[in-house]
Amino acid sequence: MFKTRITQMLDIEYPIIQGGMMWLSRAELAAAVSEAGGLGIITSANFNTASELGEEIRKTKSLTTKPFGVNINLFARPMPPVPNKEFIEVLIEERVKAVETSGVRTPEEYLPRLKEGNVKVIHKVTTVRHALSAERIGVDAVILVGAEQGGAVGMEEVGTLVLIPIACDALNIPVIAAGGIADARGFAAALALGAEGVVIGTRFMATKECPAHADFKQWVLRAKEIDTVIVERGIRNTHRALKNKAAEKALELEARGAPLEELLPIVGGEGYKKVFFEGDLDAGIASCGQAVGLINDIPTVKEVIDRIVAGAKIAGQRLTSLGLHM
Numbered sequence: 001m002f003k004t005r006i007t008q009m010l011d012i013e014y015p016i017i018q019g020g021m022m023w024l025s026r027a028e029l030a031a032a033v034s035e036a037g038g039l040g041i042i043t044s045a046n047f048n049t050a051s052e053l054g055e056e057i058r059k060t061k062s063l064t065t066k067p068f069g070v071n072i073n074l075f076a077r078p079m080p081p082v083p084n085k086e087f088i089e090v091l092i093e094e095r096v097k098a099v100e101t102s103g104v105r106t107p108e109e110y111l112p113r114l115k116e117g118n119v120k121v122i123h124k125v126t127t128v129r130h131a132l133s134a135e136r137i138g139v140d141a142v143i144l145v146g147a148e149q150g151g152a153v154g155m156e157e158v159g160t161l162v163l164i165p166i167a168c169d170a171l172n173i174p175v176i177a178a179g180g181i182a183d184a185r186g187f188a189a190a191l192a193l194g195a196e197g198v199v200i201g202t203r204f205m206a207t208k209e210c211p212a213h214a215d216f217k218q219w220v221l222r223a224k225e226i227d228t229v230i231v232e233r234g235i236r237n238t239h240r241a242l243k244n245k246a247a248e249k250a251l252e253l254e255a256r257g258a259p260l261e262e263l264l265p266i267v268g269g270e271g272y273k274k275v276f277f278e279g280d281l282d283a284g285i286a287s288c289g290q291a292v293g294l295i296n297d298i299p300t301v302k303e304v305i306d307r308i309v310a311g312a313k314i315a316g317q318r319l320t321s322l323g324l325h326m
């Protein structure tokens, strides 16, 4: 059941990957996803040094014996700068199964070392063109991100329903779908489109194991599919986030062409952390996908994954009842 090249490559039960989420993807969340049969991911950019990342990896290993991954941030000018080379050495040393690389750069410079270290490389992109480049340089799989997703959505903003089948036609390596998937129906649909796995972020924010503040989780519960906006379009750093005062301010500054020095304190800095960890809901930009409209409770990660797996079978039965034999 659900055997794909992704489950085989990553040695996981279900082709469900928890996308790296800045600040939130810590050991507890990642381990819970891996324990439930998916692939949990820790975000390396949460840490200033390789030894801090190493500690988090060891903490994750103390919570699960199953495979998990690490997100490596390849953004153009990460603030603060991230020591990716050192991060990669520590994750090879700790025998981490896979990296999810993401950002505007390709992982080309790190590929030889990652391959030597037996780490699978899954590169996250927003266009088929970038996916083809990633395939050419030799990554193991690509994540294609539809415009519905929380976080960086790219400049083209093509939805998951269109992006995935085009990517599957164009590529030979496995395609993983991301953006807008929060339940069994989205999961089954992504597999029907040809994806060999899914990446889920937004749904995992409203789980017991997510380290976010209770008030932030309640906000996620209240929010509807129409309650996100895309900020930072003007500086070609598009991010989908929940509508709040910070997002409105960012949009207003962008609309009047305000200089970067005015925009950066709103879209970056410490505001993010205040939203996630102090429940100060207007303090900064909170990445979140349109799938927020599909979230109505705060279960455990295992409950989320079990429901997806059980519900996907029902989705299959529905197609069978319509005469489509799966």
Ligand SMILES: Cc1cc2nc3c(=O)[nH]c(=O)nc-3n(C[C@H](O)[C@H](O)[C@H](O)COP(=O)(O)O)c2cc1C
Residues within 6 Å of the ligand: 018, 019, 020, 021, 022, 024, 043, 045, 071, 101, 102, 103, 124, 145, 148, 149, 150, 151, 152, 178, 179, 180, 181, 199, 200, 201, 202, 203, 205, 286, 287, 288, 289, 290, 291
């Ligand atoms: C709060 C939040 C933070 C995120 N941070 C990152 C990040 O640091 N790096 C990254 O590659 N993707 C990041 N993402 C994107 C997720 O890894 C994942 O691709 C996305 O959430 C999938 O789409 P969905 O939100 O519709 O589930 C973030 C998403 C959210 C919601």
